[in-house]
Amino acid sequence: MRRLVMGAGAIAAVAAIGFAALAAWPIGLRPSSDLADLKGNPGRGAYLARASGCIACHTNPEGGAPLAGGVELGTPFGTLYSPNLTTDPEHGIGGWSVDEFAVAVRQGISPDGEPYYPAFTYPFYADFTDQEIADLWAAFQTVPPANTASRAPEMSFPFNQRAGLKLWRALYQFDPKTEPVEGKSDAWNRGKWLVEGATHCAACHTTRNLLGGRKIDTAKFAGSDMLPGDGKAPPIDTATLVARDWDAGNLAYALKTGITPSGDAFGNAMGEVVLFGTQYLSPEDLDAMAEYLMDQPK
Numbered sequence: 402m403r404r405l406v407m408g409a410g411a412i413a414a415v416a417a418i419g420f421a422a423l424a425a426w427p428i429g430l431r432p433s434s435d436l437a438d439l440k441g442n443p444g445r446g447a448y449l450a451r452a453s454g455c456i457a458c459h460t461n462p463e464g465g466a467p468l469a470g471g472v473e474l475g476t477p478f479g480t481l482y483s484p485n486l487t488t489d490p491e492h493g494i495g496g497w498s499v500d501e502f503a504v505a506v507r508q509g510i511s512p513d514g515e516p517y518y519p520a521f522t523y524p525f526y527a528d529f530t531d532q533e534i535a536d537l538w539a540a541f542q543t544v545p546p547a548n549t550a551s552r553a554p555e556m557s558f559p560f561n562q563r564a565g566l567k568l569w570r571a572l573y574q575f576d577p578k579t580e581p582v583e584g585k586s587d588a589w590n591r592g593k594w595l596v597e598g599a600t601h602c603a604a605c606h607t608t609r610n611l612l613g614g615r616k617i618d619t620a621k622f623a624g625s626d627m628l629p630g631d632g633k634a635p636p637i638d639t640a641t642l643v644a645r646d647w648d649a650g651n652l653a654y655a656l657k658t659g660i661t662p663s664g665d666a667f668g669n670a671m672g673e674v675v676l677f678g679t680q681y682l683s684p685e686d687l688d689a690m691a692e693y694l695m696d697q698p699k
């Protein structure tokens with residue numbers, strides 16, 4: 402705890418000198434493509450939204466309308482609430498263009514040019530193709546409007562200064578390592594794309610530093626004890642999985658059913674990952690993820 406406080410102190414020092422400068426610092430936006438002309442497939446988009454956790458994280462399990470937001474996300478720096486993503490023009494994203502949606506999802510920047518907090522797992526979506534964005538957009542267009550106002554974040558100073566996120570992004574933003582590897586099977590490469598990107602397993606299973614940055618170079622899938630609500634996620638590197646009796650078959654089965662090789666059910670956050678996400682994936686995709694997880698690159 403003391404170290405956390407010191408970390409915050411150091412940030413506060415940077416904050417005092419840096420925020421005015423940072424607030425004016427532009428973020429490079431990717432040149433817009435021909436997204437508006439691409440025809441999206443809502444079925445494929447809904448599948449991707451399921452796999453990527455959009456539905457899980459933006460639907461309040463305590464009786465909210467689908468994708469109307471309001472899920473509370475605790476962080477060491479304050480509390481965030483997922484916003485309303487329905488087609489409501491006032492409270493949701495009904496007034497957005499597909500280009501604004503693309504920049505929000507792939508780059509984590511709002512239509513006003515403000516960075517989003519990385520509790521929104523956009524760093525994992527950076528490699529979504531234009532077609533995948535068009536598919537997601539087509540699926541979101543089918544969501545009925547919900548008249549629920551989004552709740553503002555309740556972050557402590559200096560983390561309540563969105564401009565400071567530009568500094569955080571410069572230090573800890575990373576590209577998901579989803580690119581295919583030659584010589585590996587199509588299934589392995591599909592598994593890599595899902596595990597490293599869309600399904601964002603590393604969001605919980607990678608060790609973080611005191612500022613919440615993921616140590617992707619040194620501790621990817623090495624486990625984390627910084628989950629919301631003091632939760633812990635175990636390591637899921639290949640060697641640890643093998644040592645704990647996992648193989649491709651029982652891993653694919655567990656991602657489908659939530660049942661582990663010892664006959665227990667996944668608890669806590671992992672139970673929700675299965676309940677709201679991986680149980681909906683096709684057998685081919687689950688096998689692909691398991692193949693990749695049991696044979697991760699060194």
Ligand code: HEC
Nearest residue numbers: 453454455458481482483484505506511517518520521522
């Ligand atoms: C782990 C939880 C989580 C997941 C998974 C997630 N989001 Fe979010 N999302 C958030 C939070 C929290 C915010 C608000 C961030 C902020 O205020 O800085 C957000 C913000 C957004 C926004 C901006 C809305 C606005 O009103 O400005 C969009 C668009 C969005 N998410 C789309 C998606 C899509 C599409 C997916 C799936 C591909 C997704 N989200 C997955 C938590 C999540």
Ligand code: HEC
Nearest residue numbers: 600601602604605633634635637645667668669670671674
């Ligand atoms: C929201 C956080 C979160 C995400 C995202 C997440 N996990 Fe987990 N995972 C956990 C937690 C917490 C546990 C411990 C479960 C328990 O206590 O029963 C866990 C446990 C596991 C285990 C059991 C490991 C062991 O030692 O027995 C495996 C395997 C696993 N996760 C794989 C995955 C895969 C694959 C993904 C991506 C599809 C993923 N997890 C995404 C939080 C997460």
